[in-house]
Amino acid sequence: MASLPDHTIRDLCRTKGLVEPFDPELLNPASYDVTLGDTILLETPHGFHEIDISTTAFHMGPGSFVLAHTAEWVRIPNDCEAVFQLKSSRGREGYEHALAGYIDPGFCGNVTLELSNLRRYANLPLQAGMRIGQLRFARLESKPLRPYSVTGRYQNDKGVQVSKDDLVQS
Numbered sequence: 409m410a411s412l413p414d415h416t417i418r419d420l421c422r423t424k425g426l427v428e429p430f431d432p433e434l435l436n437p438a439s440y441d442v443t444l445g446d447t448i449l450l451e452t453p454h455g456f457h458e459i460d461i462s463t464t465a466f467h468m469g470p471g472s473f474v475l476a477h478t479a480e481w482v483r484i485p486n487d488c489e490a491v492f493q494l495k496s497s498r499g500r501e502g503y504e505h506a507l508a509g510y511i512d513p514g515f516c517g518n519v520t521l522e523l524s525n526l527r528r529y530a531n532l533p534l535q536a537g538m539r540i541g542q543l544r545f546a547r548l549e550s551k552p553l554r555p556y557s558v559t560g561r562y563q564n565d566k567g568v569q570v571s572k573d574d575l576v577q578s
Contacts, residue, residue: 411438412488412545420485420545427543428481439542441495445477445518446536449568456570467531468523476534477518477568478541484515486555487548492519494541502527505541513548514555517565 412420414435420426427440434441446462451473459466468474484490492509506522521540525532557563561572 410546412547413438417545420488424485425481425483426485426545428483434539436542439493439544441539441542442478442480442492442519443537444521444534444540445479445567447477447568448534449475449570461534462536465533465535467533468525469531470525470527470529472525474523474534475568475570476521476523476540478521479518479536481518482511482515482543484511484513484545484556486514486551486557488545489513489548490515490546491544492521492541493544495539498540502530502532503540509541511543512556512560513552514557514563515560516557516563518567519543520562520565520569 414437417426417440418432418435421430421440427442444461446460448459448461448466449456450459450466456475482490490511492505492511494503494505502525504524504526506524508522511519523534562569
C-alpha cells in the first residue's frame with residue numbers, strides 16, 4: 409500500500425480530524441511531524457515515575473527507557489492505517505524508538521511512544537513540543553470487519569499509557 413501524499417493528509421486533517429491540532433508547518437511530502445506531549449513515564453527500579461516536561465526539559469540518561477506521548481490527537485479512519493517513525497535527525501542524535509509504531513484502522517487517541525537513549529556518554533533532552541517523529545498514512549484496500557474502535561484496549565486514551573498486558577511487572 410502506498411503512503412498518502414501531503415494534500416490528502418491535509419484534507420483528512422481538515423475534514424476528518426486525522427491529526428489535531430493541525431499545523432501546516434508539520435506537513436511533509438508523505439508524512440506529518442508529531443511532537444512530544446507534556447508528560448513522560450521514566451522507568452526506575454521501582455516502576456514508572458511520572459515527570460512533567462511541559463516547562464522544563466528532562467535529560468534522559470544513557471540507556472534510559474521512557475514512555476512518552478504525542479501532543480497531537482490522532483483519528484485513523486477505518487479505511488486507513490498509520491505508522492510512527494522517529495525523525496531521522498533524532499535517530500542521528502541517539503534517540504531510539506521501539507518497534508511498536510503501528511497504528512490500526514479506527515484508532516483514536518494520543519500515540520504512546522517507547523523511547524530510549526542509545527548514547528553511551530551523553531544525556532538527551534525531552535521537552536514538550538519538540539519534534540520527535542512522523543506519522544505515515546496509507547489506505548487499506550477495504551475496511552476491516554472489526555476496526556480498532558471495536559477491538560482496541562487503548563482507544564480514546566489521553567496522555568502516556570503503560571502496557572495493559574500483565575506479562576511484565578512495572
